[in-house]
Amino acid sequence: MTLDFAIIILPFFMAALMLIFYRRLKKKYIGWIVLTIPISLFILLTTYIPRIVNGETITHTYEWIPSFDLNFTTYIDGLSLIFGLLITGVGSLVILYSNFYLSMKESLHHFYLYLLLFMGAMLGLVFSDHLMVLYAFWELTSVSSFLLIAFWHHRKASRAGARKSMTITVSGGIAMLIGFLMLYQISGTFSIREIIANINVISEQSLFVPALILVLFGAFTKSAQFPFHIWLPDAMEAPTPVSAYLHSATMVKAGIYLVARFTPIFGGELVWFWAVTGVGLITLFWGSFNAVRQVDLKAILAFSTVSQLGLIMSLLGLGSIAIYLGSTKESIIYTQASFAALFHLINHSTFKGALFMMVGIVDHEIGTRDIRRLGGLMSFLPFTFTIALIGCFSMAGLPPFNGFLSKEMFFTAVLTITELNISSIQSIAWFIPIIAWIASVFTFVYCLIIVSKTFFGKIKPDILEKNPHEPPFGMLVPPFILIGLVVVIFFFPNLLGNNILKPAMLSIFPAYSSAEEIAPHVSAWHGFNTELQLTIGVVIVGIILFITVKYWKRIYRIFPQQWTFNAIYERVITFSENTSETVTKRYMNGDLTYYFIYIYMLFIAIVAGVFLYTGAFEWDPSKDAAIESYELLLVFIMIFASVAIIFVKGRISMVLLNGVLGYSVAFLFVIFRAPDLALTQLVVESVTTALFLLCFKYLPDLTPENDSKRSIMSKGFVSILVGATVSIIGLAVINYDKFKSISTYFEDSYHLAGGKNIVNTILGDFRAFDTMLEVVVLFIAGLGVYTLIKLKAKREDADSEN
Amino acid sequence: MESLMVVLVGILVSIGTYLILSRHIIRVILGTAILSHAVHLLILTVGGLKTGGVPLLSQSDGPFTDALPQALILTAIVISFATTAFLLVLAYRAYKKNGSADFRELRGMSDE
Known part of the structure; x- marks a missing residue:
């Protein structure tokens, strides 16, 4: 690992160390220990100056996920070195200052943790050559800024300011991400240097100007340019050292860095000249014009x-x-x-x-x-x-x-x-x-x-x-x-x-x-x-x-209050909050039936959709086994019993009809040459029916569903679709013959496992591990049943005390 | 026979689904029980029906019906029984605690 990689890693490393060890540290030492990081990084970066002045640039690539073209490339040139020195230099001074500014009662380890996180993210941002890595660090600076603005999170204004800065900078960041992806689309590379090297080809593509505008969105939101500047004054709720560091010296300059870094790429477009110059000038004027009317010193500075x-x-x-x-x-x-x-x-x-x-x-x-x-x-x-x-x-x-x-x-x-x-x-x-x-x-x-x-x-x-x-x-x-x-x-x-x-x-x-x-x-x-x-x-x-300021101050009143950018922002936020709440409440209504319907609809859409789309479904009854008359009778009994379950009113008759189904299944097992299954099914069905009847003693009687006709119709519609989908799967599987069945292997069970009952040898020998886990499942279910019954007495005592 | 069985499975699944979409907890549990019947029959059916004798070496020299689906179903029957038992006790507890076995009344918590 080389030194320039360590520059980015060191703050994160220190942050992790602090998370582990802060309890053992005396509070007053935390800041001083953290201070060593930016100071040593600053000194380290100054040693790069002679090489950079000689026109060198220093590049190191660490392969991360090479198959996805994701590499961690550090790139140190004159531009990133300026920012590196600013970040570490101002960072040192700010941390020194914070040692005296923050009282010992604050949760200092959080403060310095976020600050280190920010420092690492910012250094990563300016020293990365890979667009996606740059983007990740870019968003990480937004996140750490959010955490630092909300450092005094018991204050409402702090939380609101943090949210505002996060909303605006992250939306800009996403626009920028799309811009980066467009650049990748037209250039085939994520490396900024390679894009610059091939700029003549790239700038002729049709996506070039959209990418330019989207990247500028990222830069403008981050650097608080008009009309996205509204988050910066609110961000002043952060502790003052944070304002000095993030919201004046470094983070807000990330947008400047981005514009400077991308000037060789986009500078050839006149759009770039007009957008950057125009927005910059308007921001210059609007910021200074509004600073005059502020009464809070920090707001003036913002x-x-x-x-x-x-x-x-x-x-x-x-x-x-x-x-x-x-x-x-x-x-x-x-x-x-x-x-x-x-x-x-x-x-x-x-x-x-x-x-x-x-x-x-x-x-x-x-x-x-x-x-x-x-x-x-x-x-x-x-x-x-x-x-x-x-x-x-x-x-x-x-x-x-x-x-x-x-x-x-x-x-x-x-x-x-x-x-x-x-x-x-x-x-x-x-x-x-x-x-x-x-x-x-x-x-x-x-x-x-x-x-x-x-x-x-x-x-x-x-x-x-x-x-x-x-x-x-x-x-x-x-x-x-x-x-x-x-x-x-x-x-x-x-x-x-x-x-x-x-x-x-x-x-x-x-x-x-x-x-x-x-x-x-x-x-x-x-x-x-x-x-x-x-x-x-x-x-x-x-x-x-x-x-004469008091004579012309009236000029500020001519701007209508409800059309300030802040008011518009508030309205957009309130509107989207209300809308999303209404919409969410409409479908997440707490009724289990609705949730089941969503799940079933998705199941139908995906499974039946795939069958329809690929045409995988085929039906060929010619290979079917013959149907005997008594089999037909049994099937009709089952259909009748199952349909009747829906219409009967009493719960006893429902359970008995379910029993009819279960015993019929056992008969079918006999017909289909599965004696073991038939035996098990008979036993289990008897016990299940008994269990239902036992539980009825403790459960309330069925209440009528009282569904509207429409609700019955839609439930029936979904049910029939689900049944049809399952049938389609069944038919498709029956007619699937791409691979040979593996079952003949088990027919040699006497030699392989010493048993003449093939089903038993599968359960007891070939797949014995599965069977053991099945027993574990049974055990857990039994434990659950036991606990739920036993727990009763204790919990209800506790309830009565309340 | 396979086609007929697939139709039967489809009907059973529809009924099970319809019951699961009900309000009352007993109907829902019964729905899951019917669903497991349907699934057992489906597994057996897709393995091919009556393609040979009973899969006991002592009974004949073959050919045998596919034994693998039978082994799977045997496991499934026992597990679905365990699930049904657990659901019933869960329903009992939920009723004791909340005084209702109706999902529409059970939705949401008062302290939310």
Whole structure:
């Protein structure tokens, strides 16, 4: 087993170990032990960087079910390494933070178990080359996210949020699965690399565009893109470290990863460009626009995450146009957008992670996240204030923080696209920079809101009573590492660009020969160009809007309440719940008769259906044995007796008629040369009849069935069909002569088993083991009868006490 | 004869099925008893009827009727007896506990 396989397995392994040993561990150590996993994985992954920078990719295949083309292929390239580092890096900080954030009273082993599960699933997702394995890990991240959101499952909102995220992301996942299957259909392979290698053939197939759209559904639901973004704000019911980790830094970026990974496959389609860019831009605007109206700090951050994910998504869309243009030297300028996407992906994880941890600190120390109740905390929580300030300024795109660099690159990208010389794009491309700019203004406004409403102004008296103070040192370390990165990346962006981002560019644009020509050099100062003017415009307009926010806030009320996406979601869920309940109650009505009818109908449909379909049924009476008159008489007696059973009213006559049937069967056994059977049947029938009569002493008398005519008709119809089906089986078996009978073997019973009664030797010698098991069955039945009778006294005593 | 027996089996199965679809527990148990009669006859019939003598080596030198279905049926008779006995006691218990032998009244549990 090689090292890169261990990267995926290790979190699962640790999770399993913890399940077994958590009882022996002191609670306060669990988090610290778990912490070793992401840290060691992070260090391990950094050792891959030099090889990846040299343009290597590392592939290992483990055959799992080769006959089904199911292999476990790990594939490490620049793109997956970025995500691997993010998952383990942010994971380490989040677990460190959780050690201080979560109280010892929580069920910590569950928390870390789910977290490890998520980490393993996420690593598996980004390092898998096989589409089906990728899908399995993809859904596993949804499941672990569900478990983590519902971690405080005694709260209704937590459960509702968990269900919502699960419903939306898993439906998207299923759409994606169908897309993957379509890709397999047209390409004949599940390997992403092989699909990319054969892209020229594949892209001409008719299923190509449907597959594209379905895969995008998966990506958009996972990455909370408009209009599927509604699950992300509700997911904020999770503990804050989870929000920082899953719902901001990693899991929601799985959709980004998928889009980046599939850009070489689908990027050549104009549909891809429009879908990814368009949805990204709408999400960018809608998220930032809605963040401004929120009053819960976490809700602001949730909408801000939605908006930033939209930004990254739109950048990937803008970058894909380079592939549409044929990956030529002239189109290199457009790849810069994808570089900006990856850059912003990392930047967003740093500042948003820090901001979530900041909100966690405020919540932890003050006890509320409502900005209407907060204020004036600057002098009480100076370190936390620093985190908030740097995080928000970076998010707003101000220097000297990394958000400024990627925001400028974003502006560059949206301005570049307007110069594109394709008529279908050019006609509305001027719209793109405008949306981007407006969204940036709103981003600036909510950043100001977070900082000013929490830390400036007057402190509320009820909060002052709680004596607000800084959290324990350990809780400040992770966010400080993150905002440290925010500043460091601003000053040394090319360190990150050359070592981490550049190799990933080749993963997105494999058609270019080397990463050198497509990875731009990042610099903070480009002169007083349009991008800088746009940023200055954002700041000025943003400040004006922030000051006047209470005058224009009315704008939010023009959206009708019953047509928000949340309301639509609720209505769809309620409707489907009610409908499925009504439908299910209709056929699962608790009445045994109905269940029998379902079973019989299925039996008839399958068995008789097969006979009709294959034409296997044949009837050839010529080989039949002759019918004697007394046999005919016996058969008529049986038919009469059996039909009479249905019509007689008394239970005694029913049982006696059944006895008639049983004794007639015994007679038939005599006629058909089966003396042993006849003897047994006579004895058993007598005992059975006696048993029935005995039980009648304790059972109530028959009640009339009182069935409607329709019910009798349908029961009779089903019964006759069942009888006919059995008859057909019988006739088909009688006329079946493909194989010779094995029975002649037993006729040598005297030599083989020393017995002259063939039936007896079969039971006692040839199939003695069967007979022994039959005795066991009898024994068990006897035991059951005995227990049910004996149990009576005890249980009824217990009942009377109640 | 085989065709006639198959028709008889079909009728018995229909009657058994009809009884199983009833509400009262005794009718249902009786239905299963009739079904087992039908199945025994069916097994015997598909093995071929009266194709030879009684399968006792001491009686003749052959040919013999197929002995294998007879062995199977012998097992089945005993097992179906055990099942019927168990069902009857189960019905008795269910009646004691719930005060009804009617499936429509027995459906669902009050504490569900």
